[in-house]
Amino acid sequence: MVLACVPGLAAVAVLVLCAVGVDRTPGGGERPVSGRAAGGYEAPKPAIVPRERWLGDAASTQPPTRYADRVSAVFVHHTDSPNGYDCADAPRIIQSLYTGQAGGRHWDDIGYNFVVDRCGTVYEGRAGGTDRAVVGAHTQGFNVGTTGVAALGTFTAGVPVPKVMTDAIAAVAAWKLGLTGIDPRAPVRLVSTNSLSRYRAGTRGTFTAVSGHADGYWTACPGAALMAGLPEIRQHAARLQGRR
Template identity: 40%
Template sequence: MSFTRGSCAHLSVLVGTTLAVALTVLPGGVATAASPPSATSAEPDIMLELQADGLVSKATVPLADAAPAAARSSSQGTLSPRLSTSTFSQVALTWRGKDPGASVRVRRNGHWSTWKDLEPLGDGPERGSAEGRRAVDRRASDLVWVGSADGVQVRSSNARADDVDLVLIDPGETSSDRARTTSTTESNKAERTAAARVAAAEDEPVTARLATSTRHAPRPNLNARRTWNPDPRKLNGTPVYMKRLKQVHIHHTASGNGYSRSDVPRMIRGMYNYHTDSLGWFDIGYNFLVDRFARIWVGRSGGAHRLVRGAHTLGFNHKSVGIAMIGNFESADPRREARTAIVKLAAWKFGKNGKRLATGRVRITSKGSDRFPAGTTVKLPRIDGHRDTNQTACPGQKLYDKLPTIRRRTQKRMDKYAVPQ
């Protein structure tokens, strides 16, 4: 791995000695620090800087000056020193060239965590789009939520990875993060009104409703952008609107599952900073996010009721909506209440845009992904998982296995509310 120059981190005077610590190659080829930094240093090795919003703090620290040439040339990878930091809660890497195959561990309450892989990010704007041209020319990992931590160590399986930067974010905390927010288990006026229409027409066959209806499933409860306090100065451009909706792409954020209700606005605020400030995207990539408490959060700006083009599914953003469930569902089961939130959101977006089907497949032409080259026309499920379009594990095996049921439940909800005027 290699450090770049220039960052928004403040490195203490200890870095001259701490980050210059030579790495030695252990048996098996993994490099480790000859003398790790003291955890009792008066000032941390990495100090996050408060951003202009007075809320989010961030550090972007290059990694290769800590590794001498011998360690960098090792085919077995490297291990950074244990670095003390000011408080952070989210961590990621960005790089150029080959995937570093990195994992991190952090220090919380004086104890070091187990290692956690940093998976390459499969989200993003298409390279030929205006947003893609503005984005930084770097690859990136998912942004992982680690809770309150004050130390970090990075391990790479690819010592030849180039120009690797460590990104640490503390999203800050406001009183509004603990404010009451609504979930989809609570009905709203739109749902009650629509339910009354269904009750009035419950004796009419569904097929007759579909033939004459301009009605659709109601909007579920949404938590507006202001509830997670994005800094508007981080926006890079303006929303782009789509004319048609063909798909809903389901994601997970791969950011961990052990979060509280009040953590969620902070997590989204950190994602927003990472997507805009570190990666140069217009806005947060996802159109909507769903937490484990069944709350739906508006992500990308431009109007929740409109067809805003996101940066969630590389090559397939142009006729779709991206919904991310917050957490990692490779081995953990997503809660049924959270899956219901996806069902309600997908049914509303499809119905509002004149779609009658949530099941089956549609033909769509790729704008260029690592699975389907630009110009390739494929048939994909109307509600699919990120892995259907890109080489990624997203949305995690456990959530992916639930997609057939999510499709059927979404269709059932759309049919239920297709009541004639």
């Protein structure tokens, strides 16, 4: 059975390929230790529009946030919403997605960690800090230790995927995975904790570090056209990390 793009809420234990620590900043906060010492492959952080831009005053009330130790994989999604929008309307559309998930489904927040519009603008999704390993609600069974990046639109077979959109997805993936020295093209081992995923709870699956929602869950998301673009997204992300 193939379902629509419905993110899940379950957690997962992740077998991590590269270690990452935590440094204390002078102000008492935390920042992740980069993977540069282990491999030297980092990518610059892309420009990210803060959630206040689409959520408004409600962004000041942040729900409780769960954090993982690190991000070991990126799952790509589409939002299954119309494609013909003006990019100036993207904040309003993301707010409507939030309303559907946090309101209609009674989740605590939007499920995706990041949303990318067709003009290549990256928006912060779930609260908790873009630099941190925020546990999202995007891939049933595989939320802890992964990041969910959603393309704003519907990208089924034959639908063109804008290059600026895939480039932006690659930039997010390169940056997040680079923090722990992970090659976007590399295999990663993830252990499911929810039998509603493609893997029974407790079983281990091998994914590519940048994978589609459908790789972990019974869904058509992120659409056949975007799934077909994942190899190039991985290659572009690897180049952004300075890999051959």
